[in-house]
Amino acid sequence: MRALPERAVAGFTDALIAERFPFLDADQQASTSTFVLSRWRVASQPVRLGTGAVATVLGAAAWSLAAMAGSTQGSGRDAAWGKVVHGLSRRPLPGISELSQFVVSLATAYAADRWPDAALASQAS
Amino acid sequence: MIDVEVLVIGSGPGGALTAARLAEAGRQVFVLEEGDWIEVGEHEPFSLDQMEAQYRNAGQTVALGRPPIIYTEGRGAGGGSEVNSGLYHRPGPELLDDWARRFAIRDLSERDIVEHSREIEKTLSVGTVPGAVTPASSVIERGGAALGWATREVPRWMVYGETSDAGDGERQTMTRTYLPRAREAGATIMTGVHVDRLVKRGRRIVEVRATKRLAPGISEPLRFRPEHVFVCAGAIQTPALLQRSGLRTNVGRTLAVHPMVKAVARFDDAINVPDDVPVHQVKEFAPNISIGGSASGPGLLGLALAPEWARFAEVTADWEHSSLYYAATRTQGHGRVQALPFLDDPLVTYRLTRGDGKMLVHALERMVHLLFAAGARRVYPSVAEAVELRTAADLTELGQRLKLRDLNLMTVHLCSSVPMGEDRARAGVDSFGRIHGFDNVRVNDASLLPEAPGLNPQGTIMAIASRNCAAFLAGAR
Numbered sequence A: 001m002r003a004l005p006e007r008a009v010a011g012f013t014d015a016l017i018a019e020r021f022p023f024l025d026a027d028q029q030a031s032t033s034t035f036v037l038s039r040w041r042v043a044s045q046p047v048r049l050g051t052g053a054v055a056t057v058l059g060a061a062a063w064s065l066a067a068m069a070g071s072t073q074g075s076g077r078d079a080a081w082g083k084v085v086h087g088l089s090r091r092p093l094p095g096i097s098e099l100s101q102f103v104v105s106l107a108t109a110y111a112a113d114r115w116p117d118a119a120l121a122s123q124a125s
Numbered sequence B: 001m002i003d004v005e006v007l008v009i010g011s012g013p014g015g016a017l018t019a020a021r022l023a024e025a026g027r028q029v030f031v032l033e034e035g036d037w038i039e040v041g042e043h044e045p046f047s048l049d050q051m052e053a054q055y056r057n058a059g060q061t062v063a064l065g066r067p068p069i070i071y072t073e074g075r076g077a078g079g080g081s082e083v084n085s086g087l088y089h090r091p092g093p094e095l096l097d098d099w100a101r102r103f104a105i106r107d108l109s110e111r112d113i114v115e116h117s118r119e120i121e122k123t124l125s126v127g128t129v130p131g132a133v134t135p136a137s138s139v140i141e142r143g144g145a146a147l148g149w150a151t152r153e154v155p156r157w158m159v160y161g162e163t164s165d166a167g168d169g170e171r172q173t174m175t176r177t178y179l180p181r182a183r184e185a186g187a188t189i190m191t192g193v194h195v196d197r198l199v200k201r202g203r204r205i206v207e208v209r210a211t212k213r214l215a216p217g218i219s220e221p222l223r224f225r226p227e228h229v230f231v232c233a234g235a236i237q238t239p240a241l242l243q244r245s246g247l248r249t250n251v252g253r254t255l256a257v258h259p260m261v262k263a264v265a266r267f268d269d270a271i272n273v274p275d276d277v278p279v280h281q282v283k284e285f286a287p288n289i290s291i292g293g294s295a296s297g298p299g300l301l302g303l304a305l306a307p308e309w310a311r312f313a314e315v316t317a318d319w320e321h322s323s324l325y326y327a328a329t330r331t332q333g334h335g336r337v338q339a340l341p342f343l344d345d346p347l348v349t350y351r352l353t354r355g356d357g358k359m360l361v362h363a364l365e366r367m368v369h370l371l372f373a374a375g376a377r378r379v380y381p382s383v384a385e386a387v388e389l390r391t392a393a394d395l396t397e398l399g400q401r402l403k404l405r406d407l408n409l410m411t412v413h414l415c416s417s418v419p420m421g422e423d424r425a426r427a428g429v430d431s432f433g434r435i436h437g438f439d440n441v442r443v444n445d446a447s448l449l450p451e452a453p454g455l456n457p458q459g460t461i462m463a464i465a466s467r468n469c470a471a472f473l474a475g476a477r
Helices: A004-020 A026-042 A045-068 A074-090 A096-116 A118-124 B013-024 B047-053 B094-104 B110-123 B134-145 B178-184 B235-242 B298-305 B309-317 B354-373 B394-401 B458-473
Strands: B002-009 B029-033 B060-061 B069-071 B151-153 B156-160 B170-171 B188-191 B193-202 B206-213 B217-229 B260-266 B280-282 B289-291 B322-329 B334-339 B346-353 B378-381 B409-411 B441-442
Touching: A004 A026, A004 A045, A004 A074, A004 A096, A026 A045, A026 A096, A026 B069, A045 A074, A045 A096, A096 B047, A096 B069, A096 B217, A096 B298, A096 B309, B002 B013, B013 B029, B013 B178, B013 B217, B013 B458, B029 B178, B029 B193, B060 B346, B094 B110, B110 B458, B134 B151, B134 B289, B134 B322, B134 B354, B178 B188, B193 B217, B193 B235, B217 B235, B235 B334, B260 B298, B260 B354, B298 B309, B298 B322, B322 B354, B354 B378, B354 B394
Parallel strands: B002 B029, B002 B217, B029 B188, B069 B409, B217 B441
Antiparallel strands: B060 B069, B151 B280, B156 B170, B193 B206, B206 B217, B260 B322, B260 B378, B260 B409, B280 B289, B289 B322, B334 B346
């Protein structure tokens, strides 16, 4: 069982990658999320504590949204995370942008390294 | 309890050289290294795999500030020498004289250093590329020539193969040079050991407490009783260890780095060699601004474009035609390293001044001019909202809009967190690395440089470390 901050970072990462990297297929998105989470686990402790705390707050918001919608598990939970991430991309909040930056930077480095033409292929299609 | 004559903590350029020098002088030397011993070539240079295996925290380290500065530290036998670009500068007489005068450092003239530099250059096979440099390196030379700016090929610690070309070189890292020498001379090198703290009594360190990693989740405590301790854990870990041990005077308050701005440049020709770095640098504006090239695998190109990678997808799809360049600056601002209770990793912060911001934007502008002068078709500065520049003129408008907080900054040069000098109000250690107020503990790594030198610092770090070893062996205080 993952600790709360890690679960929150995982939820946030999955949703953000789905939002920002729609041109990656489901397997590629999952692989990218796994990479980001593995790097978060070994990041320096101040980085981990800061981003973990922010993700936990966002996780609470996602849980509240999911509870209001009647499902805090599975697709209900994922949809709530999606709403949180979508809301943040429209209105970035101070202190939270660092978490987004952390995830997007790592995800980009990994995805561009593994599938350098993925983004272009999606433009062509 | 293990009795040792000289305990060296850290095996990067400072620690490896210290271990070899002292062991070859007949001292009983014991080296503690937190990471593993990984042979050169085991991981592809500058790859994500190498970052995971040979960088501290897999490269996820940041100096907090506005903007934050991402930094990297090598972790493992050989430290940063195993993962850096291998570029070498011998410290020049002007720099040394300036430091000696401004920071009250004894015996730091070129005369005091030059023999140490020569020995290091011989051991590391320092030299220029005998054959062809990479196309990405020629870009810098060509752009400099077009603009009338001084450029030079920076020597590297490298042995070249049959073709003598840049891509055929093999780095002469610490695991290839000084660490084997230390071992041959009788030194013991123990990897997988985290040093928790130094125990002090009066003016001496009487015990060093450490933890040896045996397997994932399994470790055992180790205790050493050293006659002398050399702390060589790098500019972040050295002050953190000293602070954890209660040695705090002028420790960790004056971290200096060379922050760098980056840009991706796209050319008609294929120029990218992902596992090597350009050897040319623009020296026209040195020491305040230095322009050079970085490792440029597709992942690193994408990272430089984040969060707008998808908008400029052709850059990584067609990565052979693009390469990453940087402009590094000296700063007026400083950083802090603070050990925190209950945490192994310190908090690192860095405050850049408004003048530093102007300098960085200015450096970015010069780099972009250089790249277009060299024939770049497109240039993508690594800023918060990535943009595509089609001509140097496009930069004028961008430059006026850019603020310090818009820059994506990173650094690989960290120093000056325990500066040397005789002025006890400013310096953490004396002119030869001995911690003020203590008899048997010394710092011998990047931490003791009095400020960022404005060039790749490893040659300077090693030359000063070698000089300090000579002073220690001669019994100088």
